[in-house]
Amino acid sequence: MTELVGQLINLLAAILLMLSFAMISQRRILSLIHLFTAQGMTLVAATVLVGYATHQPHLYVSAGITLALKVILIPLLLYRVINRLDVRWDVETLINIPMTMVIGIALVIFAFNLALPISKLSVSVARGTLGIALACVLLSFMMMITRSKAVPQVIGFLSMENGLFFAATSATYGMPMVVELGIALDVLVGILILGVFMFHIREEFDSLDISHLEKLKED
Amino acid sequence: MVLALTGQRDSAREVNVAFSLGTFVATCVLTVEVISGGPLFAWSREFYIDPLNVFLVTLTAFVGLTTAVFSRPYMRVEHDHGKMTPNRMRLYHSMYQLFSFTMLIALTTNNLGILWVAMEAATLTTVLLVSVYRTPASLEAAWKYFILCGVGIAQALFGTVLLYMAAEKVIGIEGGALLWTNLDAVKARLDPSIITLAFAFLFIGYGTKVGLVPMHNWLPDAHAEGPTPVSAVLSGLLLNVAVYALLRCKVLTDGALQSHLAGQLMMAFGLLSVVVAAFFLSRQKDVKRMFAYSSIEHMGLITFAFGMGGPIANYAGLLHMTVHSLIKSGIFFAVGHATQKAGTQNMADIRGLIKVSPTVGWGLMLGSLAILGMPPFGVFASEFLILTTAMREQPWATPFLLLALGVAFASVFSRVQPMVFGDTSVKPLRHPPALVPVFAHLGLGLMLGLYIPPYLDAWYRQAAQMIGG
Numbered sequence: 001m002t003e004l005v006g007q008l009i010n011l012l013a014a015i016l017l018m019l020s021f022a023m024i025s026q027r028r029i030l031s032l033i034h035l036f037t038a039q040g041m042t043l044v045a046a047t048v049l050v051g052y053a054t055h056q057p058h059l060y061v062s063a064g065i066t067l068a069l070k071v072i073l074i075p076l077l078l079y080r081v082i083n084r085l086d087v088r089w090d091v092e093t094l095i096n097i098p099m100t101m102v103i104g105i106a107l108v109i110f111a112f113n114l115a116l117p118i119s120k121l122s123v124s125v126a127r128g129t130l131g132i133a134l135a136c137v138l139l140s141f142m143m144m145i146t147r148s149k150a151v152p153q154v155i156g157f158l159s160m161e162n163g164l165f166f167a168a169t170s171a172t173y174g175m176p177m178v179v180e181l182g183i184a185l186d187v188l189v190g191i192l193i194l195g196v197f198m199f200h201i202r203e204e205f206d207s208l209d210i211s212h213l214e215k216l217k218e219d
Numbered sequence: 220m221v222l223a224l225t226g227q228r229d230s231a232r233e234v235n236v237a238f239s240l241g242t243f244v245a246t247c248v249l250t251v252e253v254i255s256g257g258p259l260f261a262w263s264r265e266f267y268i269d270p271l272n273v274f275l276v277t278l279t280a281f282v283g284l285t286t287a288v289f290s291r292p293y294m295r296v297e298h299d300h301g302k303m304t305p306n307r308m309r310l311y312h313s314m315y316q317l318f319s320f321t322m323l324i325a326l327t328t329n330n331l332g333i334l335w336v337a338m339e340a341a342t343l344t345t346v347l348l349v350s351v352y353r354t355p356a357s358l359e360a361a362w363k364y365f366i367l368c369g370v371g372i373a374q375a376l377f378g379t380v381l382l383y384m385a386a387e388k389v390i391g392i393e394g395g396a397l398l399w400t401n402l403d404a405v406k407a408r409l410d411p412s413i414i415t416l417a418f419a420f421l422f423i424g425y426g427t428k429v430g431l432v433p434m435h436n437w438l439p440d441a442h443a444e445g446p447t448p449v450s451a452v453l454s455g456l457l458l459n460v461a462v463y464a465l466l467r468c469k470v471l472t473d474g475a476l477q478s479h480l481a482g483q484l485m486m487a488f489g490l491l492s493v494v495v496a497a498f499f500l501s502r503q504k505d506v507k508r509m510f511a512y513s514s515i516e517h518m519g520l521i522t523f524a525f526g527m528g529g530p531i532a533n534y535a536g537l538l539h540m541t542v543h544s545l546i547k548s549g550i551f552f553a554v555g556h557a558t559q560k561a562g563t564q565n566m567a568d569i570r571g572l573i574k575v576s577p578t579v580g581w582g583l584m585l586g587s588l589a590i591l592g593m594p595p596f597g598v599f600a601s602e603f604l605i606l607t608t609a610m611r612e613q614p615w616a617t618p619f620l621l622l623a624l625g626v627a628f629a630s631v632f633s634r635v636q637p638m639v640f641g642d643t644s645v646k647p648l649r650h651p652p653a654l655v656p657v658f659a660h661l662g663l664g665l666m667l668g669l670y671i672p673p674y675l676d677a678w679y680r681q682a683a684q685m686i687g688g
Contacts, residue, residue, distance in 0.1 A: 078468055119280065171384040176332060179397065182336030190369065197365075200358055204358055217364065
């Protein structure tokens with residue numbers, strides 16, 4: 001039984017990594033949001049499974065929070081933002097897509113090597129997945145760097161948070177409840193502020209292109 | 220406790236001051252209690268006050284109070300200039316209180332997870348504070364600040380997860396494996412390989428917030444574009460809180476690794492910050508930007524001191540944290556009045572403060588001398604201690620430190636001097652500036668340079684002991 005659950009969790013981790021790669025190769029903002037939602041869903045499934053395997057009831061609660069926040073609330077907010085701002089396309093990336101894929105693969109290898117000695121020590125059922133979680137974090141990080149528009153940057157930020165959350169579930173049995181609630185609150189407030197900011201940036205600069213934001217340079 | 224006193228929705232400046240005063244009084248009571256009765260716990264050990272954080276709590280509340288006093292006339296002038304609408308004013312005040320609240324939580328919590336949450340919340344509130352003018356430049360600064368610090372602090376969360384993973388094996392899930400006191404008790408048994416990786420992530424994360432050099436980009440922008448009271452609390456308080464977070468992690472790492480890895484990392488990045496910031500200082504045109512770089516420099520110095528470790532360096536680091544936050548916020552108060560008078564932040568256009576308003580001029584002059592480490596002030600004492608310890612223990616670093624301090628002195632002094640003594644034709648403002656905070660801070664900085672009261676001395680020693688080496 002635990003064997004099966006462990007396999008399932010590994011499968012979900014693999015899906016998560018695939019989704020991260022899909023995100024860095026995706027140019028359309030709408031599809032990015034879909035991918036982000038799918039990532040959230042995978043995360044919920046993984047959390048529930050770990051909770052089931054380890055009999056940790058509080059993991060169900062945190063799965064519930066993730067479901068509400070990352071599968072329902074944040075995607076909805078993002079849809080509203082892009083509808084109101086009318087941005088559907090994101091053609092430019094700073095480096096071309098095949099190149100980012102190659103860098104991404106290098107990042108994954110790096111993450112696995114970094115996590116290897118540590119995942120051996122993990123007591124959780126999902127011990128093999130710490131490397132994947134770290135890889136997801138790094139991939140989203142790269143996505144934030146290579147995108148020049150505000151919305152994809154924000155999605156990169158959120159997907160990085162997903163990776164971190166997955167790390168917390170896979171390396172341990174999830175963080176203590178207070179901490180998790182606090183993190184969820186911070187993410188929610190953060191995304192609200194960013195949403196408001198996008199409108200202001202749009203107003204001031206007539207565009208959501210972050211490359212306009214480079215007046216403050218060292219001279 | 221302190222937390223009950225921090226309100227959130229207040230539109231009046233006076234209420235802002237009153238709340239800060241209340242917080243300050245509460246922290247004073249708390250301090251007296253901790254000094255007489257030893258460490259305190261509250262809320263089923265989720266909050267913990269010991270000599271290390273209690274002095275920062277008091278400092279935070281004090282600077283919070285004086286900044287609130289300062290921001291009364293400052294914001295009134297901004298209002299007259301049309302930069303602040305009533306709505307923004309309300310946002311400003313509620314965020315100001317929320318910001319002090321999150322900082323106090325970050326300082327008093329015993330749970331490293333909550334520490335992270337509070338740091339992130341402090342980031343969010345200051346993002347709103349920085350962008351309160353809604354000018355393109357301030358939006359840009361706030362966006363940059365949010366993204367950089369968001370990413371940085373996410374690394375710290377990963378570090379916290381790893382730390383929890385290491386702790387869980389020793390303490391178990393139920394035992395509150397993220398409580399710092401529990402971790403401290405078992406730190407020698409934590410797994411070294413996990414802790415090494417965890418500290419690397421924590422260091423990058425909280426180091427971003429401290430403004431250590433490769434991750435410092437957000438700091439000058441946020442300081443320059445936000446309202447001046449915000450620059451004062453950012454520089455004087457938030458950076459301190461980040462250093463505090465780093466210190467807590469360092470104590471655990473040192474215990475687990477039995478090596479000096481954490482200290483070496485901190486020394487390397489601290490030194491790099493000092494040197495790089497000193498050279499950037501010489502190229503600034505904006506007065507708030509210049510003092511922001513000076514903050515990076517001093518934070519680097521503090522990190523370097525704690526990296527060296529040992530009772531004297533820790534003592535010096537703590538002292539430097541105190542005097543830096545007092546004097547730097549004092550300078551920002553003076554700079555705030557000066558820029559309002561001149562109507563610009565460009566140093567070339569601010570001239571002859573001494574004629575327009577002698578007190579502001581003297582405040583800025585004395586403050587700059589103090590922050591540059593001129594003898595009677597406290598910065599001299601702590602920098603002197605840091606340098607002598609460096610000479611003894613890390614002689615290779617001393618030339619860099621001296622060079623950086625020299626460059627910083629030359630560049631800041633040569634800019635402040637014409638600002639204060641040059642010719643001018645500016646008329647005075649309608650609202651009298653609040654100069655009490657400036658001189659209160661400078662006076663305290665002066666006092667700490669000449670004479671450290673015995674109880675304060677004992678307190679520093681105790682805290683320095685705790686950090687260990």
